Amino acid sequence: xxxxxxxxxxxxxxxxxxxxxxxxxxxxxxxxxxxxxxxxxxxxxxxxxxxxxxxxxxxxxxxxxxxxxxxxxxxxxxxxxxxxxxxxxxxxxxxxxxxxxxxxxxxxxxxxxxxxxxxxxxxxxxxxxxxxxxxxxxxxxxxxxxxxxxxxxxxxxxxxxxxxxxxxxxxxxxxxxxxxxxxxxxxxxxxxxxxxxxxxxxxxxxxxxxxxxxxxxxxxxxxxxxxxxxxxx
Amino acid sequence: xxxxxxxxxxxxxxxxxxxxxxxxxxxxxxxxxxxxxxxxxxxxxxxxxxxxxxxxxxxxxxxxxxxxxxxxxxxxxxxxxxxxxxxxxxxxxxxxxxxxxxxxxxxxxxxxxxxxxxxxxxxxxxxxxxxxxxxxxxxxxxxxxxxxxxxxxxxxxxxxxxxxxxxxxxxxxxxxxxxxxxxxxxxxxxxxxxxxxxxxxxxxxxxxxxxx
Numbered sequence: 001x002x003x004x005x006x007x008x009x010x011x012x013x014x015x016x017x018x019x020x021x022x023x024x025x026x027x028x029x030x031x032x033x034x035x036x037x038x039x040x041x042x043x044x045x046x047x048x049x050x051x052x053x054x055x056x057x058x059x060x061x062x063x064x065x066x067x068x069x070x071x072x073x074x075x076x077x078x079x080x081x082x083x084x085x086x087x088x089x090x091x092x093x094x095x096x097x098x099x100x101x102x103x104x105x106x107x108x109x110x111x112x113x114x115x116x117x118x119x120x121x122x123x124x125x126x127x128x129x130x131x132x133x134x135x136x137x138x139x140x141x142x143x144x145x146x147x148x149x150x151x152x153x154x155x156x157x158x159x160x161x162x163x164x165x166x167x168x169x170x171x172x173x174x175x176x177x178x179x180x181x182x183x184x185x186x187x188x189x190x191x192x193x194x195x196x197x198x199x200x201x202x203x204x205x206x207x208x209x210x211x212x213x214x215x216x217x218x219x220x221x222x223x224x225x226x227x228x229x230x231x232x233x
Numbered sequence: 234x235x236x237x238x239x240x241x242x243x244x245x246x247x248x249x250x251x252x253x254x255x256x257x258x259x260x261x262x263x264x265x266x267x268x269x270x271x272x273x274x275x276x277x278x279x280x281x282x283x284x285x286x287x288x289x290x291x292x293x294x295x296x297x298x299x300x301x302x303x304x305x306x307x308x309x310x311x312x313x314x315x316x317x318x319x320x321x322x323x324x325x326x327x328x329x330x331x332x333x334x335x336x337x338x339x340x341x342x343x344x345x346x347x348x349x350x351x352x353x354x355x356x357x358x359x360x361x362x363x364x365x366x367x368x369x370x371x372x373x374x375x376x377x378x379x380x381x382x383x384x385x386x387x388x389x390x391x392x393x394x395x396x397x398x399x400x401x402x403x404x405x406x407x408x409x410x411x412x413x414x415x416x417x418x419x420x421x422x423x424x425x426x427x428x429x430x431x432x433x434x435x436x437x438x439x440x441x442x443x444x445x
Contacts, residue, residue, distance in 0.1 A: 204427030220316035
């Protein structure tokens with residue numbers, strides 16, 4: 001494994017890159033928290049704003065849900081449709097709603113809102129994630145609207161004095177630096193996990209992350225979508 | 234008459250040329266055994282795995298993204314293969330698997346109890362770079378080693394085998410099966426071995442909290 005990953009991780013025992021516009025990141029929040037709680041380590045959540053058109057083509061739906069404009073191949077569409085179907089069936093297990101998006105969002109403002117909440121402590125960021133993710137995936141939160149993001153922060157108990165200026169200044173700079181450093185080190189999707197000197201993409205690697213954080217005792221586990229909630233195996 | 238896909242409780246689709254299929258083979262049979270269900274393991278042909286590209290000065294973000302993804306997949310294959318004690322050499326080969334797939338269907342049809350041995354032998358030999366899946370003698374030897382009738386396979390592959398393979402291809406296309414390893418259970422389609430806990434949960438009647 002490359003030391004680039006360890007350097008990117010820094011002092012945090014577990015760093016996790018997420019993006020509000022990824023259904024897979026949404027699904028990963030709960031099992032990741034449960035796994036980290038079991039391992040007894042804090043989570044350093046970091047925003048990573050996916051540039052979806054650069055690797056999956058672009059598309060926009062009209063109000064009826066039909067494709068209005070698109071630059072995707074049949075193979076890319078097939079992959080996108082499977083991904084949403086797959087995310088939806090896992091979301092249903094925990095009562096989450098994952099509706100198909102009508103466009104590819106620029107979630108950088110949401111990433112900056114994450115950083116703003118994080119400045120006020122990890123609990124503040126946890127509350128913001130819990131406040132923002134569900135309505136976004138019900139199509140009830142417009143993450144292009146800074147005012148809506150500020151309202152979500154306030155609902156999460158995060159003070160917003162100075163948030164607008166932060167978005168236009170230090171927040172944008174910090175967001176871009178985090179994203180550039182992550183991408184240059186090899187982060188390409190979310191959720192991405194950094195633990196020890198390893199990088200893993202996808203919550204199916206949580207068993208391995210837990211194994212790494214637990215000191216590599218016993219046999220290395222296989223990939224698996226699992227619950228790490230108390231009482232579950 | 235049921236087709237290839239709907240004849241069992243669980244259908245499993247594997248491409249010999251995908252390391253992830255080899256990584257799924259053992260855990261999939263463990264699941265089948267522990268659940269005591271019938272399963273149809275079938276060959277599917279998808280484009281071979283893409284190797285990471287070499288960096289160039291004019292790489293755009295999309296090119297770099299695909300390289301990073303390919304590198305991550307390569308690391309994943311290496312790490313999980315080591316954990317299972319599997320040898321995987323030259324993961325980006327893309328030979329024609331048609332003849333090997335014919336042998337697979339032949340064993341499935343004529344000696345279904347030998348299929349497990351045949352698949353483990355074929356995947357091990359292929360990933361050790363000891364098997365050319367387009368070589369008739371080598372493939373016939375695999376059939377024989379698994380307890381099948383090599384002469385009957387040669388005859389079948391030259392006659393009825395091709396139409397059987399075409400029937401399977403048609404079924405796969407109609408059902409939209411295009412991934413490996415992938416699974417079809419209770420009309421639900423899954424791509425990737427990470428779903429094995431979910432498949433277990435479905436087969437066991439969706440009792441309690443599902444794997445998330």
